Amino acid sequence: MAKNRRNQQRREFIRTGLLASFGSLLGMELVYGKYIPSDLIPLEILSSNSISELLDKHPELIELNDRPWNLETPAHLLNDDVTPADKMFVRNNGSMPQNIDADTWVLRIDGESSEREVQISLRDLKEKFKRHSYQLVIECGGNGRNEFNPPAKGNQWGLGAVSCAQWTGVRLRDVLEYTGMKDDAVYIGYYGADTHLSGKKDQVVISRGVPIRKALEDESLLAYELNGHPIPIANGFPLRLVFGGWPGSTSGKWINRISIRNKVHDGPKMGGQSYRVPCEEVAPGEQVPDENMCIIESMPVKSLITYPRTGAILNSGQSLAIRGHAWAGDDLVSKMEISIDYGQSWKETPVLPPVNRLAWQHFKATVDFPKSGYYEVWAKASSDRGISQPMVVPGWNPKGYLNNACHRIAVKVRP
Ligand SMILES: Nc1nc2c(c(=O)[nH]1)N[C@H]1C(S)=C(S)[C@@H](COP(=O)(O)O)O[C@H]1N2
Numbered sequence: 217m218a219k220n221r222r223n224q225q226r227r228e229f230i231r232t233g234l235l236a237s238f239g240s241l242l243g244m245e246l247v248y249g250k251y252i253p254s255d256l257i258p259l260e261i262l263s264s265n266s267i268s269e270l271l272d273k274h275p276e277l278i279e280l281n282d283r284p285w286n287l288e289t290p291a292h293l294l295n296d297d298v299t300p301a302d303k304m305f306v307r308n309n310g311s312m313p314q315n316i317d318a319d320t321w322v323l324r325i326d327g328e329s330s331e332r333e334v335q336i337s338l339r340d341l342k343e344k345f346k347r348h349s350y351q352l353v354i355e356c357g358g359n360g361r362n363e364f365n366p367p368a369k370g371n372q373w374g375l376g377a378v379s380c381a382q383w384t385g386v387r388l389r390d391v392l393e394y395t396g397m398k399d400d401a402v403y404i405g406y407y408g409a410d411t412h413l414s415g416k417k418d419q420v421v422i423s424r425g426v427p428i429r430k431a432l433e434d435e436s437l438l439a440y441e442l443n444g445h446p447i448p449i450a451n452g453f454p455l456r457l458v459f460g461g462w463p464g465s466t467s468g469k470w471i472n473r474i475s476i477r478n479k480v481h482d483g484p485k486m487g488g489q490s491y492r493v494p495c496e497e498v499a500p501g502e503q504v505p506d507e508n509m510c511i512i513e514s515m516p517v518k519s520l521i522t523y524p525r526t527g528a529i530l531n532s533g534q535s536l537a538i539r540g541h542a543w544a545g546d547d548l549v550s551k552m553e554i555s556i557d558y559g560q561s562w563k564e565t566p567v568l569p570p571v572n573r574l575a576w577q578h579f580k581a582t583v584d585f586p587k588s589g590y591y592e593v594w595a596k597a598s599s600d601r602g603i604s605q606p607m608v609v610p611g612w613n614p615k616g617y618l619n620n621a622c623h624r625i626a627v628k629v630r631p
């Protein structure tokens with residue numbers, strides 16, 4: 217099949233939904249088509265396309281799961297100051313919505329603590345509310361899960377379930393003010409248009425949220441653009457929440473409803489062990505009763521070396537210019553340190569202020585090696601509250617969240 221034609225078909229496939237376009241793509245009848253689960257990729261399509269290709273993502277994204285679709289970005293692809301759309305990781309809990317029509321998209325606001333129930337069209341959101349734009353870090357709570365021992369179930373994220381893109385949209389605060397909130401409001405909960413893997417229409421995939429104080433921050437957005445373009449379908453087109461610095465799961469995609477709650481939101485994946493960690497440290501492998509699990513809020517301080525990629529080879533006497541980003545949830549990164557001797561000694565290196573609150577911060581360092589041989593470069597960020605990244609995997613927890621151990625890369629210096 218000619219490349220262009222294939223690209224076009226692939227886009228159509230994602231835009232209109234898998235099944236709707238599959239028959240025409242094949243050019244023959246889809247016998248028993250009604251029994252194909254909505255997120256199942258027919259073999260005929262999979263044999264000639266990777267999931268990254270189907271989602272218009274960079275070919276080097278790592279496929280962690282194809283049901284639901286989950287793609288991780290390798291560290292060296294995160295080198296851009298602002299993450300390009302095709303390098304942004306994808307974390308889906310269910311099947312992506314199909315046949316999305318931005319022109320008729322409506323957001324409903326309701327809940328016990330809402331003054332009234334309103335429906336606002338995406339059009340009105342764009343035309344009647346002020347536009348705001350911020351660079352915001354979205355990091356999955358399970359980023360780094362693959363290092364926990366005993367292992368935790370779930371997507372085995374390595375380093376790259378993180379992004380920092382330029383998000384544009386309206387402030388959630390402006391929308392909540394327009395609707396009106398009662399004094400007893402404590403939380404907002406979101407609902408999206410994705411569908412449950414079971415195929416059950418009324419089963420909600422994920423419905424999380426944030427306390428009102430986070431919802432009302434300047435940088436809390438209902439976004440309709442990513443890096444100046446419509447959001448890619450896999451990342452929440454046409455409307456998504458973005459809560460920079462908090463677990464990615466709070467940043468609901470394909471948003472069509474927000475409830476203003478008079479209690480902590482209780483949608484699927486708010487309770488039990490989901491996106492929660494033990495309120496007090498536990499021993500590795502311990503079972504923790506649900507009532508001792510606390511909701512993750514701000515993410516911990518962390519950094520990533522994005523250049524060079526691990527395994528770099530240098531000539532003797534050559535110095536190495538490294539680059540990367542650091543972030544600290546709601547806090548600022550105030551110190552960046554580099555070690556080439558397994559943490560025996562650390563050298564401070566400059567870290568830039570964020571372009572806006574909740575954006576990641578860039579660091580650079582020039583590293584010299586005393587002689588030829590094998591080295592590891594370790595990077596360690598500290599927040600303005602004086603909290604540093606641990607050098608080894610931090611507190612074990614049942615679901616494998618919040619691994620913010622120092623990132624390390626291998627470097628070989630030739631004789
Ligand atoms: N509606 C909906 N929103 C969602 C999810 C989802 O499965 N459905 N996944 C969440 C999780 S767990 C993460 S980490 C982020 C990932 O955002 P991304 O796929 O745009 O990188 O989206 C969040 N928003």
Ligand SMILES: [Mo]
Binds near residue numbers: 464
């Ligand atoms: Mo996540």
